[in-house]
Amino acid sequence: MELFEYILLMLAAVSLSNLVNRFIPSVSVPIIQIVLGMTLTWLPLHFELTLNPELFLLLFIAPLLFNDGRLADKVALWKLKKPILLLALGLVFLTVGVLGYFLHWLLPILPLAAAFALAAALAPTDAIAVGALEQKVKIPHQTMQILEGESLINDASGLVSFQFAVAAMVTGAFSLRTASLSFITISLGGVVLGLLLTLIKYGIVRWLRRLGMENVTLHMLIEILTPFAIFMAAEELGVNGILAVVSAGIAHSFGYKQMNPEVAKLSIVSKSTWSVIIFVLNGLVFLLLGTQLPEIIQTVWNNPDIGNFQVILYTLLLTAAVLGLRLIWMLIMDIPEGEELRGHWKLEFKKALILTLSGVRGTITLASTMSLPFFLDDGTRFPARDLIIFLAAGVILWTLLASNYLLPLLLGKENEAEHNAEEVEAKIEILRNVVSGLNDQATDHSRMALSHLISTYTSRIRMLKKNEAAEEMERMLGVTSLKWQREYTLTAMKQREVNPYTAYRYLNRLNKQLFMHTRDPEYRNDLVPIKSWEEIVGVIQQVRLSGQERREEWNRLQSANFAYVLKKLRELQNKGETEPEAVSALIMRYERGQMRLTRTESLSSTKREFEEALQELSRAGIQLERDNIQLMFESGRISRASMKEMKRDILFMEHELREEMG
Numbered sequence: 001m002e003l004f005e006y007i008l009l010m011l012a013a014v015s016l017s018n019l020v021n022r023f024i025p026s027v028s029v030p031i032i033q034i035v036l037g038m039t040l041t042w043l044p045l046h047f048e049l050t051l052n053p054e055l056f057l058l059l060f061i062a063p064l065l066f067n068d069g070r071l072a073d074k075v076a077l078w079k080l081k082k083p084i085l086l087l088a089l090g091l092v093f094l095t096v097g098v099l100g101y102f103l104h105w106l107l108p109i110l111p112l113a114a115a116f117a118l119a120a121a122l123a124p125t126d127a128i129a130v131g132a133l134e135q136k137v138k139i140p141h142q143t144m145q146i147l148e149g150e151s152l153i154n155d156a157s158g159l160v161s162f163q164f165a166v167a168a169m170v171t172g173a174f175s176l177r178t179a180s181l182s183f184i185t186i187s188l189g190g191v192v193l194g195l196l197l198t199l200i201k202y203g204i205v206r207w208l209r210r211l212g213m214e215n216v217t218l219h220m221l222i223e224i225l226t227p228f229a230i231f232m233a234a235e236e237l238g239v240n241g242i243l244a245v246v247s248a249g250i251a252h253s254f255g256y257k258q259m260n261p262e263v264a265k266l267s268i269v270s271k272s273t274w275s276v277i278i279f280v281l282n283g284l285v286f287l288l289l290g291t292q293l294p295e296i297i298q299t300v301w302n303n304p305d306i307g308n309f310q311v312i313l314y315t316l317l318l319t320a321a322v323l324g325l326r327l328i329w330m331l332i333m334d335i336p337e338g339e340e341l342r343g344h345w346k347l348e349f350k351k352a353l354i355l356t357l358s359g360v361r362g363t364i365t366l367a368s369t370m371s372l373p374f375f376l377d378d379g380t381r382f383p384a385r386d387l388i389i390f391l392a393a394g395v396i397l398w399t400l401l402a403s404n405y406l407l408p409l410l411l412g413k414e415n416e417a418e419h420n421a422e423e424v425e426a427k428i429e430i431l432r433n434v435v436s437g438l439n440d441q442a443t444d445h446s447r448m449a450l451s452h453l454i455s456t457y458t459s460r461i462r463m464l465k466k467n468e469a470a471e472e473m474e475r476m477l478g479v480t481s482l483k484w485q486r487e488y489t490l491t492a493m494k495q496r497e498v499n500p501y502t503a504y505r506y507l508n509r510l511n512k513q514l515f516m517h518t519r520d521p522e523y524r525n526d527l528v529p530i531k532s533w534e535e536i537v538g539v540i541q542q543v544r545l546s547g548q549e550r551r552e553e554w555n556r557l558q559s560a561n562f563a564y565v566l567k568k569l570r571e572l573q574n575k576g577e578t579e580p581e582a583v584s585a586l587i588m589r590y591e592r593g594q595m596r597l598t599r600t601e602s603l604s605s606t607k608r609e610f611e612e613a614l615q616e617l618s619r620a621g622i623q624l625e626r627d628n629i630q631l632m633f634e635s636g637r638i639s640r641a642s643m644k645e646m647k648r649d650i651l652f653m654e655h656e657l658r659e660e661m662g
Helices: 001-023 027-040 053-069 076-080 081-107 112-120 125-137 142-169 175-210 216-237 241-256 261-301 308-332 349-357 365-370 385-411 414-440 447-465 468-494 502-520 533-543 547-575 581-597 603-633 640-661
Strands: none
Touching: 001 027, 001 261, 027 261, 027 385, 027 547, 053 216, 053 241, 053 261, 053 365, 076 081, 076 142, 081 112, 081 142, 112 142, 112 365, 112 385, 125 261, 125 547, 142 175, 142 241, 175 216, 175 241, 216 241, 216 261, 241 468, 241 547, 261 308, 261 365, 261 640, 308 385, 349 385, 365 385, 414 502, 414 581, 414 603, 414 640, 447 581, 447 603, 468 547, 468 581, 468 640, 547 581, 547 603, 603 640
């Protein structure tokens, strides 16, 4: 019962961290979660969580790396393979080698193998932190792709190096030649096994589908269990489980490329489910660190071999060494010209510094160090385990602070606002392109359905703009449209195209509306309709009409007015001088009114035609939106996070459309 209560409390703390970040956006979520984890240790829980290192590796690293591979941009990985591999392999191995010897020199109480283990844990950057970084600061599109590719592959290379270093520490035996050959063998074996098991999984899924088992819950459960099963199988067979789950994740992503009805709903559920799982797992890692930190700090503080302030200085020196190596590597890295990159990718100092500070350490570093075994093979305790976790936590904290506060200073205070404004403009442009494309496909029969659909896109544009000036412009256009109706009614009355009494009734209503909106005395003084004997005769003639005939006369005048206003609005729309959403909103309003006036007796037939046209136009709109999102992402105008968010919304719209179609 105590364990269950503790788990619930941890999950509540993960949720609370997100809420706190809303109020304190300048402090990153991992820092908040560490503080909340430390706070949990002060509560009278009477429960102490003992972490199993092997379980920690399986529970956290396997699903996190599988998800990273699943979301990886395969095209970008291949296109930018050279800079990605130079960072993900070259820089990682350089960091492990240089930082390992530096650590052993700085802290002689750390055995060389343990120093290499800590260096390997500190080598990889954090994919989640890199993704979050894109939302805060404007980083060039291609540079962001390199960072994302690096963070995926260096997780695997860093963790493989970490496992070798830990194995050398635990067993007390290490041979560079044997380790190199073993590295190649188990790495290739892990990749092959991951791909093979993914193919087997797809075969099982297809077999289940042929049996008619389309239950989304069942297929989602299989997907969640996949990374754990692959990791455990790899460990049992003696190949690398980390590379196995990464390759499986990359292969798994191809399963949703074809959005056929069989996998549409599963894809929606999968994205939502994995987003929750990854958020919870990332949060739990930092919360667990927070719960362990008080005891670790006390152990390190009470260690007579190292001073209290000295160990804090060591975390700063380690952070400087990690970032310094990264900066040097960025400055000397020179990639020859090729099709994938125009010109040389030799970085200027400022760009190199930006890429250096964006190399945040996070979940993988933390999960690695916390998976260190408690004992060696000879039964003795793992040397300085608490110190290693403390140093890793210190480097994570310093790199998080550097990315949170130094990068915005380096890029300028206006960068974030400019980046957000550019993305909003790009999103608005996407929706406007969809509206334009839908207008090109409209026919007379689909005009009302088009009006209904465009109103949804217009509402989304308004939500993005949040512009008071646009709302004022729409109000002014509404007043102008009333003036156009008044102008047309007066002209029609002078040319005797309408009964005078009907015209004056209509004018009376228009004048009241115009006076209400403008407070212009001209409209208040023009409320008396009858001004000549000719008009009195018109009133007498109107009295002789039946109620049905009067309504028909009124509807004819109103329909003619609406047609005149629509003509004026479309002329205004073609000029492109006025806010397009404001004009579109009014066009849709008057088109709906005109359709109501001209509705035929065959109401059910009209409704069926409307629904069919709406479904057809909705499908066209979804495809137009998807194409425009991809173009905006490829041109670098929207970030990967925004692209994923917008495509997720499209998936939901597709699902709703299929549900409506039955």
